[in-house]
Amino acid sequence: MNHARSYPAFLRDAVGVATDGGWPFYTWMTLLTALALVGVNAWAQQVVGGMGLTAMSDHVSWGLYIANFTFTVGLAAGAVMMVIPAYIYKDKAMHDVVIVGELLAVAAILMALLFVNVDLGRPDRAWHLMPGLGRFHWPVSMLTWDVVVLGGYLLINLHICGYLLYTRFLGRRPEKRWYLPFVMLSIAWAVSIHTVTAFLFSGLGGRPFWNTAILAPRFIVSAFVSGPAFIVLALQVIRRVAKVPIPDAPLHTLLGILRVTVLLNLFFVGSEVFTEFYSGGSHTASASYLFLGLHGHNALVPWIWTALAFHSVAAVILLSARAKEQLWLADIACALTFVGVWIEKGMGLIIPGFVPSTLHELVEYMPNELEWRVVVGIWAAGLIVFTLGIKIAVEIFAGRMRHQLPEVEPDEPQHAGGA
């Protein structure tokens, strides 16, 4: 096999598949592209006009961008909840669809990297962060660890996805030695990305709200909520829209995981709340601000109670016997927990770290329109990557995108399959 010829063919066919589909596909992609461009435009304005165009300040110096960064790192780590059943427990049904999790990891990491980059005051100097090129403050700065683990996780998953899809494209069986070690590495690595991201915050002694040893476990558990929840919803969409015959079994496995992690997440939040409020003192100020409001400042109170309500309703649904038979109920639970974690490990985690400030000034923060536009743009970009990845995978696994097949198969038009 001549890879110098077949790999370009693989890429060419992938581009072909990625730009070819039915009207629903074109509509979806046009919508996402338009939203992504809105984000690009908002970011371009911010670069020229300064970060002052956002609602952030010297008091609340990280906002919606870092909130979404934290959440998307969790989403990427959560994808491993497909990988573990598929490869460690040899779950055959999960193994057939595990590529969805691996592609989610790639898309989510790309989003996380974009979220950090739009938060930089000087994106023109981002190269200072490149090991070897700039001055990499490793191992002292946790942010350099994050660069290493996020970059590494992206490369590992790109390799796994790329290798599996390429060999299938060639019509061959993937060789274990070329992907299994990387899959095992990716499991440990998934835990590391969200642990390091938690350490970014928990390592700061001057911010009592974050300076807690339970932060990393909390991050990991909520990643194992948001990841499986997203994948359940994605699988439901894929089997309906792309008409891929995915059985219920992997969904039930993921829901079984969710049933535990949703409760664990609530338990961890509860432990944190107990410690904060029972001991009291000025240490509790941020938690008070978040949950109850402080001296008339209560912008985040509706957010966090929404998150807790969503988590609780989802937990009840997932524990009910009916959700095991009627998957639409489980879908609702997944959507609720996904939004719940997005709030709780996003705005609900980042903003209270800054309120009150280290000199106990109460300055609040609510993202403004420009920040929302950038954030929506990045989510759209992430969904573009995920959609295209899934579409290419579906075509390859269905045998419709394969190397050295006749140009046209009469009874199988190339643009079948929709999204």
Add this chain to the structure above:
Amino acid sequence: MEDTSRRTTLKALGATLGAAAFARAMAPLAAWPEDLSIDELLQRHYKELSRDDMVRVLRRLEQETLDQYGAVVTIDDVRPIPEVQFGYALNLSVCVGCRKCAEACHVENNHDRATNQSYIRVLEIKNGSVDLAMGTVDYDHAVPKKGRSYMPVQCHQCDNAPCVSVCPIEATWKEPDGIVVVDYNWCIGCRYCEAACPYHARRFNWHKPEIPAEEINPDQAYLSNRVRPQGVMEKCTFCLHRTRKGRLPACLEACPTGARVFGNMLDPNSEIRWVLENKRTFVLKEDLGTRPRFFYFFDK
């Protein structure tokens, strides 16, 4: 075949439209290069600049200040003096909360006029407590007010500085004389240091600072009070452009009550040394282990 070519045409049309839309979305960036030169883009870290490099950079920065602000300034690379360890102490018994120090800092360090920026925040706290939660910075009445005491807070130039540890690119570091500095031309503006500082000592340039030409302090240093670029961190440098030349910090000179004491802690005859040896001093948030070089003390 005809269907395929129609499809190809539509795809080409879509790609063209997409590219046009992308260019349109990116259009605001066209205004960027006005403030961005290739030399600046490729400039190395402060510690990697040779003496010649530094001279070129300083002349370029002076030219940029002239071009962008219309002010003729001198920017030096003022290095630390050997055998000097700076320390600062503040007498809480005599501070009246007039904020002359904050104002002097504003003028001396070429801060943005619109935001009235300063490296010093003065807290007004009810007597009977030094709890910051009991304080306020936006008091607006004649001082000193009965039953209140005042606590100015600025960078504590910590010996174990969290802001320095967290910086991913060594854009901020501790100088041999104890001053924590920022290379404004290396900082990427991630603001991790601002999150890490327990004293709210760091400031970010959310916008390009605006200062009328005639108000710009022309006596500047690379690591201290030169006009900062947009999108980078800045902080108190103990006025190193003054103090490394034997002068006192602007905030100290402005203080009408003599609450401020600054000097070389290694000099046994210095006033700072006398305060540290004879007064009951304390540092803010000592439990965090940051080991500040900024001390508070009381007369009685």
